[in-house]
Amino acid sequence: MRRNFCTLFDVNYLTRGLSLYNSLSKHCKKFHIWILCMDIETYDILKRMGLEHATLIKLEDFEDKDLLNIKPTRAHGEYCWTCTPSLPLYVFKYFSEVKMISYLDSDLYFYSTPEPIFKEIGKNSIMIIPHRFSVNRKEKEKKAGTFNVSMLTFRCDKNGLACLMWWREKCIEWCFNRLENNKLGDQFYLNEFPKLFKKVHVLKYSGANVAPWNITQYKVSSNSSAIYVDGVLLVFFHFLGLKLYDKKFMLPATSPLGYGDHSLYRKLIYEIYFKEMYNQTINVRKIDANFSSGFAKRPNNWLKETIADAYLQ
DSSP, X not given: OOEEXXXXXXXXXXXXXXXXXXXXXHHOSSEEEEEEESSHHHHHHHHHHTOTTEEEEEHHHHOOHHHHHHGGGSOHHXXXXXXXXXXXXXXXXXXXXXXXXXXXXXXXXXXXXXXXXXXXHTTOSEEEEEOOOOGGGGGGHHHHOSEEEEEEEEESSHHHHHHHHHHHHHHHHOOOSSOOSSOOTTTGGXXXXXXXXXXXXXXXXTTEEEOTTTGGGSOEEEOSSOEEETTEEOOEEEOTTOEEOSXXXXXXXXXXXXXXXXXXXXXXXXXXXXXXXXXXXXXXXHHOTTOOTTXXXXXXXXXXXXXXXXXXX
16 A cells, blocks of 8 residues: 655755655655645755655645735744645645545654554544653643644544644644744644544554654664664654754754753664765755755854764764
């Protein structure tokens, strides 16, 4: 069975989006992904790359009157969040063969097949994943919500469509990068899904959406072919907070986001992703030799210890 995905990103997340695509190519036998390009540069580069299993969507073809009306009121990142629930709806509307689709954040990376996730979803209409904060991070649930947008799955049925329409309306009404009245971007709305809609499944599989905020609670191990968390296959990791300083130096989320240092897992999880990101930067620069989007300026307090802790090609 073909698995259908969708994602969105701009040129600053281009190498992340390409890394996500490549990880699906490695671990999902049959898939297709719809990519909403949040700027024309992203669309042009991806079109020239000719991704076999992707359909590219221009922003100008995607935006409707409701989105265009609120666009001037949102920062760029906030507008990307606002568009999230509209993307699965767009695919359902214009690609009638798609009966189920999973939205993916562009900073995810798959380490094994997603089939354990789909097996658990079964015949449910909607799938959401908890943050699963580590004990020492549990208080963050009050600021980020119980559930993480990361990967969400919807069926094109009464429940799935009703949920998407409700979420879209809420995001158009309010979607900002601040905590206000139990709202934060597009994410806090997920708390209401199980209360308002039927056949909502909360994913139990612990190998999905492993992330900086929950990794310390797991025992991570590996063999020659796979990575495990608490004895189950790591399906995907969420690389929120990753910093790219140039094509050779990358750092995981550290103290500014309060996630702590994860050098213990570097060889098993982070370094694979760092190498992928490096390779995708090289691939993009074959098309645009001057490509430099998404790289941050190195901080003034860049120390030898920091360099040693980063990935160096």
